[in-house]
Amino acid sequence: MPTASATHLVLIPSYDPGPKVYETVAEALRHWAPVWVVVDGSTDGTAEGLAEMARRHADLLVIVEPYNRGKGAAVLAGLTRARAEGYTHALCMDSDGQHPVSLIPAFMQASGAHPKAMILGVPVFAADAPRARVYGRRLSNLFTNIETLGRHIGDSLFGFRVYPIEPLFRIMSARRSMRRFDFDPEAAVRLFWEGVTVCNIDAPVRYLRKTEGGISHFHYVRDNLLLTGMHIRLVFGLLYRLPRLLRPGARPRSCRR
Numbered sequence: 001m002p003t004a005s006a007t008h009l010v011l012i013p014s015y016d017p018g019p020k021v022y023e024t025v026a027e028a029l030r031h032w033a034p035v036w037v038v039v040d041g042s043t044d045g046t047a048e049g050l051a052e053m054a055r056r057h058a059d060l061l062v063i064v065e066p067y068n069r070g071k072g073a074a075v076l077a078g079l080t081r082a083r084a085e086g087y088t089h090a091l092c093m094d095s096d097g098q099h100p101v102s103l104i105p106a107f108m109q110a111s112g113a114h115p116k117a118m119i120l121g122v123p124v125f126a127a128d129a130p131r132a133r134v135y136g137r138r139l140s141n142l143f144t145n146i147e148t149l150g151r152h153i154g155d156s157l158f159g160f161r162v163y164p165i166e167p168l169f170r171i172m173s174a175r176r177s178m179r180r181f182d183f184d185p186e187a188a189v190r191l192f193w194e195g196v197t198v199c200n201i202d203a204p205v206r207y208l209r210k211t212e213g214g215i216s217h218f219h220y221v222r223d224n225l226l227l228t229g230m231h232i233r234l235v236f237g238l239l240y241r242l243p244r245l246l247r248p249g250a251r252p253r254s255c256r257r
Helices: 020-031 046-056 071-084 101-113 131-147 165-173 183-193 220-245
Strands: 008-014 035-040 060-065 089-092 117-125 161-164 197-205 254-256
Touching: 008 020, 008 071, 008 101, 020 035, 020 046, 020 101, 035 046, 035 071, 046 060, 060 071, 071 089, 071 165, 071 183, 089 101, 101 117, 101 161, 101 197, 117 183, 131 183, 131 220, 161 165, 161 183, 165 183, 183 220
Parallel strands: 008 035, 008 089, 035 060, 117 197, 197 254
Antiparallel strands: 089 161, 117 161
């Protein structure tokens, strides 16, 4: 088992993920400690199963929220406690087995080398990735490029990321948005606006079939409307910040690895 970090933790929001979550959490524990799971009002029995795992693993903490409030709300619940306990960085990842757990140490190492940066995963898709997902995120990335005045954020929707806790907590606490599927893109854009450096790192992504335990809670109409409203809001936010962002040296640095 890895030695528990006093500064960096793995934070996994989880809502009705099915049995795949146990494999994901166990694999995360093999690569990092501590690992925290925020159960966002799940009704599929995984809260009880994860609690049993936590009784066997000292480096696993399970936070159970009574109601489903959304991915961003679950992340904020974890950040609030992590901040209170002195952690400085959180690697957020999904519970459904899509994200490359084996890259946790590499992302944490990058964060340790650049503690003021957000370390963003850039998905590398397999040939069988759903075309609707691939093309949909291209559109979201186009808007994000506009909102950041360049291709600073490698991918706006990929949720495998290391965030510095303090600026993200401050941004989320100041507004009611960023609580559901709008969390990932809005967090990256607003942290960029706050001057947080961006480090983009390629990472493979898997889209699991139902026969492989894959579960998706993305609703194409509802969540695409949510993302559309978010981008409209961010474009207007850019106009307000444009004079400052256009000043020489005002925009934070970004890199691709």
